[in-house]
Amino acid sequence: MRDVIALVLGGGRGTRLFPLTGYRSKPAVPLGTKYRLIDIPLSNCINSGINRAYVLTQFMSVSLHRHVRQTYRFDQFNGGFVELLAAQETMDAGSDWYEGTADAVRKNLKYLEQPWIKYVLILSGDQLYRMDYNSMMKTHLDTQAEVTIAGLPCTREQAKAFGIMRFDDTGRIEGFLEKPQTDEEMDLVKTDPAWIDSRGIPSQGRDLVASMGIYLFNRDFLVEVLRKTSYRDFGKEVFPAAFRTRRVMLHLFDDYWEDIGTIRAFYEANLSLCRQDSPFPLVSPEAPVYTRARFLPPAAIDGATISTSLIGDGCRIGRGSVIENSVIGLRCVIGENVTIRNSVIMGADMYESSAE
Template sequence: MDNVISVILGGGRGTRLYPLTKERSKPAVPLAGKYRLIDIPISNCLNSELNKIYVLTQFNSASLHRHITRAYKFDNFSRGFIEILAATQTIESMNWYQGTADAVRQNLRFFNQPNIDFVLILSGDQLYRMDYEHIIKEHIQNGAEVTISTIPVERKESPNLGILKIDEQGRITGFFEKPKDETIIDSLSLGAGVFERRGVSARGRSLLASMGIYVFNLEVLTEILKETSKSDFGKDIIPEIIKTRRVFAYFFDGYWEDIGTIKSFYEANLNLASLTPSFNLYSEKVPIYTNPLFLPGSIINGCKITQSIISDGCRVDQAEISNSVIGIRSILGKNTLIQNSIIMGADYYETEANIRTNRFKKIPDTGIGNQCRIVGAIIDKNVHIGEQVTIENKQKIEYLDAENYMIRDSIVIIPKGSIVPSYTTI
């Protein structure tokens, strides 16, 4: 694995995750109370003994840079590194990254290093656990120039994914980005035997989707990106190179979720709080790394808590919490109900001086006050919610923009740093 460089794409504008991406990039969005999305691909790399990692960033990247810098450090005797390559103007290019392929193209000079043969390209906003050694080995065994990690999916998922067609050897012969035509989807359907021969159970799944994870021979990647100015791997590059290059599919059959929308983010987080989560955070052999915050254990007093995650440094007093994720430094008042919700917590504890100033300005303390009811919501960090506040989308509104809250996919979102006065009903 010493001759592999990992490249993690830091994401675009993240418009489908807005307002969670109003002040941060997609990979910097909090996950499971204490992590960030970027921790997933970085941890997968480190657990796969890949320690030469570049993270390509562009939009709202300050908090992502800060998190990576604080969380991931290598000692002086290691050849490993995690370096951030932010979009910048150069002699060759005056433009920002125009897409996934363009981002890699603008940084090729960093990847062309001695003794590097392969480039592993990853997304920074997906939830899954993978040993990348397996895909690298299969790439070499197939004599492939490019390998795409794939996952079996059902027909109903095809309009949101890139769907592949393969031959008996696993070589990719067709690629269709988000197909909606039923005739095309029929032509891409695979028999159960195709999956079973690779140790994957079909379970009603008949299509093979790209996960946006690629292994390139470095020389091939350089040639491809210099031959074309097209900007995106999925839409532009892959459909072209399957005609002339040896592009193979790697079959993956574990849990995988693309955290691209508010709904997928919400559902993935609440799934982590279940008794049998699809993604296991508790593996000692392949842990998820993050920035150690050195917070105290949470204080829980007289609460009823079911099927929920309570992160470090919280103070919860006589609250009822069910099917929810409570993030770091969360403060929940007496007789408050939290149900089917994500409370991201806070970046800091308020000082006595700040509390006095807030009260003089009639601003509630950071956290959630007494006798509140929060159901089916995402409360971003550093939010001030007063007493007897109700947040619940009883009318099942799917989409709405208001002064201090938004609704996406019927989920109420209170943006970062918002103030919700006492006795408010949302």
């Protein structure tokens, strides 16, 4: 994967995640005591052998810049890097603000012109999943695709929140319908469950395939389409035009995947990490999640009762306290005889003094 560059899109203002995004961008939102959402796509890249990535940002990006700069530092001999590209006004790109997903990439095309780059993997910075991108690359090469889109089988109820793809028996994508709400609309893009089964993925009654917002482009095609058009969004403009004349293929994925776009999704995803049967186990030796080393002491627990919970490093929990089904972030100080249930506590950047 040495000829692949990853672009992680930092997203917009994150209004649906407010107030979590009041002082930070969506990819910088904390997850599971010590991680940030940006750690998910970057860890997937590293575990897949992709060690060169750009993160495109524009809103409230100070803490994201600090986290990435302090975490993803490769040694000088392997050529790896993770660099942040903030929205900026340039002579060739014009306006400084990104006006959509495709526009964000267009304004940074100069970083994709290096001769070693053959493929561009475009990722979202606010999703929770574990994927080996080598399998997506295999689909891309085997099908001689110009673009490959990752898709997830879903139920009709789930489909109401996603863009749904229509494709032929070879997996070539022919159409796209954004957030269908009625059975009549869904029937236009439905898939034979037997086709999903034939790909080694149990359909389990699912007859629709949702776009995951993960795209693998041939670099030359991506540069061509963005230079020759003024398209601003991949899902709404680039792909509908490409379906007619270019080879756009589907890569099926069937594991846990969650779009952390709302407060409810953030809350439920965090609490799911506490369970022994978590759909996204943080303990995964073959595909770990990386984050910044903070050199904090282990949590100090003095006679408290804790069940089905995650306790962050540097926490102090007093005698007689009860914590159930909760995520307790870094450096939390919990006094004696405190009861916390079904909660996500974000943690702190520093310890307060006794006077504070």
